Amino acid sequence: xxxxxxxxxxxxxxxxxxxxxxxxxxxxxxxxxxxxxxxxxxxxxxxxxxxxxxxxxxxxxxxxx
Numbered sequence: 189x190x191x192x193x194x195x196x197x198x199x200x201x202x203x204x205x206x207x208x209x210x211x212x213x214x215x216x217x218x219x220x221x222x223x224x225x226x227x228x229x230x231x232x233x234x235x236x237x238x239x240x241x242x243x244x245x246x247x248x249x250x251x252x253x
Contacts, residue, residue, distance in 0.1 A: 221240070224240045
């Protein structure tokens with residue numbers, strides 16, 4: 189077994205990239221949210237979560253399952 193103490197905290201030798209995808213997804217979601225809010229502020233629109241993040245259609249949800 190390799191020396192685990194040489195790795196940064198929260199990282200493992202088997203999957204060093206495991207947390208990076210989650211952080212990238214959070215960053216992308218936050219940037220999307222901020223872009224929508226910025227658009228609403230610039231154009232005088234009221235922010236509506238149902239428009240910004242619509243629920244998938246039943247057909248799309250069934251196809252994904």
